[in-house]
Amino acid sequence: MHSGLTKSRTIFVLAGVLLLCACTPEKKYRALSFFFDGVPNPSVRGKLTENATEEEKASAASDAGEAARKAQRARGEAEKEVYQSQHSPYVKRECESCHDRTSKNLLVTSKRKLCFNCHDENKFTGPYVHGPVAVGACLMCHQPHRSTRPTLLLKSTPELCLQCHDKREVFANENHEGVTDCLECHQPHIAEDPMFMR
Ligand code: HEC
Ligand code: HEC
Ligand code: HEC
Ligand code: HEC
Ligand code: HEC
Secondary structure (H helix, E strand, C coil): CCCHHHHHHHHHHHHHHHHHHHHHHHHHHCCCCCCCCCCCCCCCCCCCCCCHHHHHHHHHHHHHHHHHHHHHHHHHHHHHHHHCCCCCHHHCCCHHEEECCCCCCECCCCCCHHHHHHCCCHHHCCCEEEEHHHHHCCHHCCCCCEEEEEHHHHHCCCCCHCCCCHHHHHCCCHHCCCCCCHCCCCCCCCCCCCCCEE
């Protein structure tokens, strides 16, 4: 009885997502591309002449090593500032935990299932499951690698939410007068109540 109810709700929600996605082309989302490093390795050039002494060579080499280490540290700091969140398997360069290297740009499993290879699916089920979560559309809200926002978020609110929820409808609701941070009141994944209140 209970599971029957849950199932029909899921189907209902799935239909909702399909409807909403029809007016929100995946293309738009796909266009939000991944930021490549873009920071070239600063080249550290020695100033040694042909007839430099061994001591001069050793000292220059150690200067170069120190400069390279400094540049590396600076790059790390800069990345931390630009990217507020980075996905642990991405940082550890465990690319093959998600990508199948034998085939260009192919993932190890469908996008719908990929996240549950590591994140417990049970944490994404509950009395009420948000439409995109119920269908495994995690990438509508999260970046897989890293983000300039916290929690690997694709966008900030309200834009994140307004990808699917109609702006005029949302702001016609008096509960939403002047709000920008949708997460102040709503849960993104699951909730005890149908309005996903916190
Ligand atoms: C947690 C899983 C995960 C890990 C780890 C991961 N990726 Fe990805 N990556 C994805 C997903 C999912 C996409 C597809 C995004 C899409 O199509 O919307 C993707 C897309 C890409 C793309 C295509 C360009 C783009 O961003 O759409 C490249 C290139 C890429 N990944 C490289 C890497 C490299 C290199 C690593 C390791 C340093 C890595 N990925 C680690 C999940 C991952
Ligand atoms: C290979 C394992 C792996 C896969 C696959 C994976 N994750 Fe993660 N994810 C982790 C680990 C490890 C952490 C860090 C520990 C934690 O918070 O559980 C993490 C953390 C996160 C966080 C929190 C980041 C933060 O800064 O607080 C988000 C959001 C997230 N993952 C989303 C996703 C999404 C969306 C997918 C599917 C595209 C996915 N993960 C697939 C391993 C994975
Ligand atoms: C509607 C947007 C949205 C969707 C869809 C979504 N998330 Fe999230 N997720 C968020 C937001 C926002 C946060 C930040 C947590 C907060 O503010 O409460 C978050 C946080 C997380 C975290 C870290 C903290 C936590 O709550 O565990 C993980 C891991 C995560 N999401 C994984 C996923 C996975 C896996 C999916 C797909 C099944 C998914 N998310 C779908 C918006 C979303
Ligand atoms: C990928 C599309 C998508 C995104 C992004 C999204 N939602 Fe939803 N949301 C849905 C769908 C689908 C439903 C279910 C509609 C239904 O059951 O009729 C839903 C339902 C809701 C509900 C329950 C009320 C209702 O109309 O059923 C609330 C509240 C809600 N979302 C808030 C948010 C907030 C806040 C965000 C941003 C953090 C967000 N949503 C982002 C697709 C999305
Ligand atoms: C100050 C708290 C608060 C904030 C912030 C907030 N909401 Fe709501 N939201 C509510 C309340 C209260 C309801 C009505 C709940 C009910 O009727 O039981 C609601 C209902 C909704 C619904 C379902 C009814 C409708 O109007 O369609 C959606 C969708 C929704 N909110 C999305 C959003 C989005 C998107 C944002 C960010 C722009 C947001 N909410 C920010 C309190 C808030």
